[in-house]
Amino acid sequence: xxxxxxxxxxRAVVERGALGRRIADVDDADxxxxxxxxxxxxxxxxxxxxxxxxHRRGKSMWCDTGDGGPELGVHxxxxxxIVIADPDxxxxxxxxxxRRGREPGDHRFARFALTxxxxxxxxxxxxxxxxxxxxxxxxxxxxxxxxDITAARFRDAVLKGTAPIKARLLDQQAIxxxxxxxxxxxxxxxxxxxxxxAGDLSRPESxxxxxxxxxxxxxxxxxxxxxxxPLIPYRKDGARCPRDDAAMAHGMVGGRxxxxxxxxxxxxA
DNA sequence: AGCATTGTTTCACA
DNA sequence: TTGTGAAACAATGC
Numbered sequence: 001x002x003x004x005x006x007x008x009x010x011r012a013v014v015e016r017g018a019l020g021r022r023i024a025d026v027d028d029a030d031x032x033x034x035x036x037x038x039x040x041x042x043x044x045x046x047x048x049x050x051x052x053x054x055h056r057r058g059k060s061m062w063c064d065t066g067d068g069g070p071e072l073g074v075h076x077x078x079x080x081x082i083v084i085a086d087p088d089x090x091x092x093x094x095x096x097x098x099r100r101g102r103e104p105g106d107h108r109f110a111r112f113a114l115t116x117x118x119x120x121x122x123x124x125x126x127x128x129x130x131x132x133x134x135x136x137x138x139x140x141x142x143x144x145x146x147x148d149i150t151a152a153r154f155r156d157a158v159l160k161g162t163a164p165i166k167a168r169l170l171d172q173q174a175i176x177x178x179x180x181x182x183x184x185x186x187x188x189x190x191x192x193x194x195x196x197x198a199g200d201l202s203r204p205e206s207x208x209x210x211x212x213x214x215x216x217x218x219x220x221x222x223x224x225x226x227x228x229x230p231l232i233p234y235r236k237d238g239a240r241c242p243r244d245d246a247a248m249a250h251g252m253v254g255g256r257x258x259x260x261x262x263x264x265x266x267x268x269a
Numbered sequence: 270a271g272c273a274t275t276g277t278t279t280c281a282c283a
Numbered sequence: 284t285t286g287t288g289a290a291a292c293a294a295t296g297c
Contacts, residue, residue: 003275032292059276078276079294109294128294130276163286172277181275226275255288257274 002076004146004177005220007059010074010082013094014054014063017084018114018122022050025115033111033126034133045070045135046114058142058176073137077130083110087119146177147217154210159198165209166194167254178213180256182220185229186212193265194253202269235259 002010026043028034034042046065051072053064062073074082084093089107107113112124112133124131144153157174159165168174169183178186187194190212192205201209220226230242239248239259246263 006275075276077293078274080276126294128274128276128292130293132277161285167286170276179275252288 002059002078002080003179003182003220003226004059004217005225007056007061007076007177008147008221009225010076010080010094011054011056011061013082013084014051014061014122017093018051018063018116019054020050020052021116021118021120023047023114024117027110027113027115028133030111030129033124033129033131037134042072042133042135046072051114057139057145058172059179060137060139060142060176062137062139070135071137073132073134073139074124075132075137076124077126077128077132079128080111080124080126080131083121083123083125085121085123087121089121142172142176143174144176146175146182146213147221149175149210149213151207151210154213155206159201159206159209161199162197164195164253165192165198165201166256166258168198169213170254170256175213177217179226180258181226181229181232181235182216183256184235184259185226185231186216188231188259188261188265189216191261191264193267194258194260195267196269200269205269231259 023046026046028042029039031039049065049069051063052066055062060075062071065072082094083091085091109125109127110123111126111129114122124133143157158168166183166187169178190209192209216229220229234242234248240246241248241261241264244263246261248259249262250259
C-alpha cells in the first residue's frame with residue numbers, strides 16, 4: 001500500500017509517537033531489511049540517542065538522531081507499516097494492519113524495532129520484508145516531492161524523452177512519491193494515455209497532468225490513502241469507466257499492470 | 270498449482 | 284545515452 005500518502009501517514013505516526021524518547025535498544029537483526037548494514041551496526045549508532053525530527057520525501061522517510069548522530073532512513077517497501085507499541089506490545093498508533101487477528105506482543109512481522117527507555121516500541125511491521133532501514137539514506141537522489149512540485153519543475157523533470165509518461169511518473173529520480181496506483185489514477189484524471197511518450201505532451205496536457213498530480217495526491221492524503229482514489233474500484237476485468245461508461249482497458253506499461261479508459265485516454269493526442 | 274501484488278534494484282539487451 | 288523488459292528480492296492472498 002505505501003505510496004506517498006501512506007508514507008506521510010507513517011511519518012506522522014513517528015512524529016506523534018517517537019520524537020523525544022531515548023533509544024535503549026535496537027533490533028536490527030534482519031540483514032535483508034537492514035542491508036547493507038551488519039547486524040548491530042545500526043544499534044551501535046543509535047543506542048542512547050533520541051529521535052529529534054522526522055522528514056519525508058516521496059516514499060522515503062528519515063529521522064534526525066540529535067547532535068552528531070546519523071540519519072535513520074526508513075522505506076516501507078510494498079507492505080511496511082510503522083507501529084508505536086506499549087511495553088506489553090499493545091499498539092497505540094499506526095496499527096490498522098497490526099490489529100488483525102493478532103494478540104498484543106505478537107511481533108511476528110516486526111522486521112526492525114527501537115525500544116525506548118520506558119519499554120515502549122517503534123516497530124517496522126513488514127510481512128514481505130521489502131522495506132528497508134538504513135543509516136544516512138541517499139535521499140538527495142530523489143526528485144522533487146510529488147505533493148509540492150511546481151508546474152515548471154514538473155515539466156522540466158518529467159515531461160521529456162520518449163519513455164511512456166507513466167514510466168516517467170514512476171521514476172523516483174524524476175518525481176518522488178508516485179506509485180502504480182496513483183500513476184493510473186492521475187493519468188485517468190488528466191485524460192492522458194499512459195503510454196504516450198513523455199516528451200510529446202502539449203502544454204495544455206502538461207498543465208492538466210501537473211494539476212492532476214497535485215489534486216490526486218491531496219485527495220489521497222485527506223481521504224486516507226491511495227485505496228480511496230476514484231479509479232481503484234475499476235481496476236478489474238469487465239469494469240467500465242465511472243465517467244463515461246466506456247470499457248476499462250489494461251496492459252503493461254513501464255513494467256507494471258496499467259488500467260485506463262478506452263475512450264477518454266486515446267493513444268494519440 | 271499458478272497467478273497476482275501497492276516497491277526498488279540490477280542486468281541484459283536494443 | 285536512452286529506454287525496455289525481465290529477474291531478483293520475500294511473502295501473502297486469490
